[in-house]
Amino acid sequence: MKEIINIGIGNYGIQIANEFLEELCIDHDIGLDGVKKPLSEKDQQLDYPNIYFEELSSGKFISRSLLIDTDSTKIENVRSGKMRQLQSIDNYSCLKSGGSGNYAKARNAYEDGLIDSFQDKLRKLVEGCDKFQAFQVQYATGGGTGSGLGSKITEHLSAEYPGELVQTFNLLSNGKLQERSLETYNTVLGFNSLVQNVQSTVLFDNHSLFNLCQRQFKLPKPNIEDVNYLMTQYMTTITSAIRFPSKQINDFRKMATSTVPFPRMHFFIPSMANLAPRYTEEYEKDDMRTKDVCYRLFDARNTLLDVDFSKGRFYGYTAIFRGINYSTVDLIQALRKNQDSNSSYFAEWLPDHHAVGVISRDLKYLPKNQGILLGNSTCISQTLEKLVEDFTKLLRRKAYLTHFTEQGLDEMEFTEAESNLNDLISEFKPCNYYDGEHEEADDY
CATH class of the missing domain: 3.40.50.1440 (Tubulin/FtsZ, GTPase domain)
Known part of the structure; x- marks a missing residue:
């Protein structure tokens, strides 16, 4: 084991x-x-x-x-x-x-x-x-x-x-x-x-989690338990490929190997399709079609990180589906059709860099059919650029810097951290579909 x-x-x-x-x-x-x-x-x-x-x-x-x-x-x-x-x-x-x-x-x-x-x-x-x-x-x-x-x-x-x-x-x-x-x-x-x-990092942000709770769970004011549950629901589904018999995927290393073209570029965007709040029977008889689940995984409205898939290209992805009504053949065909019809959003030099896991066991208190996506896309640079931009604004003014230097941190470490993050962003750039100079692409 x-x-x-x-x-x-x-x-x-x-x-x-x-x-x-x-x-x-x-x-x-x-x-x-x-x-x-x-x-x-x-x-x-x-x-x-x-x-x-x-x-x-x-x-x-x-x-x-x-x-x-x-x-x-x-x-x-x-x-x-x-x-x-x-x-x-x-x-x-x-x-x-x-x-x-x-x-x-x-x-x-x-x-x-x-x-x-x-x-x-x-x-x-x-x-x-x-x-x-x-x-x-x-x-x-x-x-x-x-x-x-x-x-x-x-x-x-x-x-x-x-x-x-x-x-x-x-x-x-x-x-x-x-x-x-x-x-x-x-x-x-x-x-x-x-x-x-x-070797593998999945990034979430509280703004996206909060918005999904409002939109999908119909909660006007989600609390911390609701937001945490959304994150743990994703983790429960992705690890189900390891905890139960699964076709094609049976460990974290397989997921990372299938979707990481270069060692440093191991930052993943999570998305989910067919969500449900905890302990609900609202989705108990849900029979969402396979192609609909696959389509929603690539919908920016279902991501747990604030990014836009249409402004980047996929290096690869891992899709895990859990439910009693899934057919592996149907899933692969639906994903292939989705990729072919949106080929401009995938790196052409990595045509088949993806993995699919199917677990024929439904989740208790959750929809009978559910899918999650572990996406490696260049659009994650949107999140990193915003982060380094805010960091630079603070650092140039040396705002709040004494909180850290008093604890023994040298100012040079801040400069190195900024440079390292900029280097990572630049590694995503060569394959980026959207660079801000062209017209904005249509929604995925």
């Missing part, structure tokens, strides 16, 4: 990791006490809970996860929450002092007090695996703890486990610059570690 170790970093990363664990329990019929519902011998062969869970000698399951923070508040909430019996005491690592929304302070906290505790607990988790597959990491790039600790931890994973894949799910912040100045600094400073030490 190819095990995955799930790591939640900072306040937001811990929230997502904990809610993702709850969805896994529902998917695998594991109770909050760690006891799994008895299955027939046939069903047991089609269910792989040991990828994210460790089965104890007592028959109970606990998660293969590690939650790390510079503030003990969120971790104490998890320890006393409803998921507490699914976590071991070795699943936590924290300090008493907070990161205070500062990349430099969180990075110092890791080096001063968290490094030994984290490395020891991580080593035990890895040694407890029979056939280790990958690290799955979640954190918000704008948070001080997320960016600072996230950078140090991904550096450690790359150095200590060089042959293992690191898959991250990261939340970007957007909004008015004056409301997120420190978050902009944190994101750009921590982004270089995502480029150098990670």
